[in-house]
Amino acid sequence: MVHLPWELIEEILSRVPPESLNRFRTVSKQWNALFDDKTFITNHKMTFRFILATESKVYSVSIDPVIVVHELPLGTPGLESLELTNLVDCNELLLCVRKKGAVVWNPWLGESTWIELWSRHSGIKFQGIGYDSKTYKLAANSAGSKYPTLDMWTIYEFASDVWIDHEPEPCDGGSINIQSVVSLNGTLYWVCFHDETDPLCYHIRKFDFSSGLFIRFCDLPCGRNHHSSDALVLRVFRGDRFSLLKQCMVTKKIEIWVTENKINYEDGDDVVWMNFMNFSSPNLPDLYSKPSYFIEDKRLVVCSCNDTGRAWIYILGDNKLICKTRIDCVVDPWPLHCTFIPSLVPVP
Secondary structure, three states: OOOOOHHHHHHHHOOOOHHHHHHHHHOOHHHHHHHOOHHHHHHOOOOOOEEEEOOOOEEEEEOOOOOEEEEEOOOOOOOOOOOOOEEEEEOOEEEEEEOOEEEEEEOOOOEEEEEEOOHHHOOOEEEEEEEEOOEEEEEEEEOOOOOOOOEEEEEEEOOOOEEEEEEEEOOOOOOEEEEEEEEEOOEEEEEEEEOOOOOOOOEEEEEEOOOOEEEEEEEOOOOOOOHHHOEEEEEEEOOOEEEEEEEOOOOOOEEEEEEOOOOOOOOOOOOOEEEEEEEOOOOOOOOEEEEEEEEEOOEEEEEEEOOOOOEEEEEEEOOEEEEEEEOOOOOOOOOEEEEOOOOOOOOO
């Protein structure tokens, strides 16, 4: 093995099933470092970039060099049947929300954990997964009748299998509408706006797992022009920054904003946004149903449903729509979908 060129070893390992890669970490320090390299994961022959879920099936979608759709096997704990209400990409893990609980899943490794709701938590809404000192935790919230404008936050700790309730904190400016959650370096961030104030005043809030507080972090560079009809989706950019997609449903113009610097968890005051991409050509698609997207090599790749609920992949670049592909094998209308970058992180 030591006589083989490293490029050849890397090529061979890129074809090894992902569930075997973790076992190979002990071969050498060089192999272990390779499996932590996001470029290697991205170039792995079994990598995919989107997850779609219908009432009965889950699919993965890879993009390069061509669009390929695979049906993912079910049968892992909690995923014997689906009936999912939401999919949340938590950076390295996938949160599959059901009515009476949730499944934490690494679809690349085929590992999962079922989290069942306690009876007193029947009204809570699963939001996302983060970590505090590398201890994985799940955040959920609910707005009960006792506190009509306050949110009760609940944390589930994987290591201890314990739910911890936090008393609600007053919301500055009335009830807060939270959307488009992302997980970055163990912290959860949301696009938010106040229901009782100017709908153009959008901002980002973060959740502090140690205190259970839902804290305003920074302002967004733009908001919706026509409130609920415009697309406004937050994502992670280059592993340590934010990106924001906005589409005006009247003009169809798509804007991509990114933060100039790495996100500092402690301080959102130093966040600076810059306009990264704009698309205003006449044949742009309507990005219905909260589009999922990622940015790579000066391209914008989007998964979205059209007005009939059919799933499409759109690739844009150079201020134009480069290509569009309908995912014909996903026959059910309005599938759930999200971006997902495979990882070798085991499910806690």
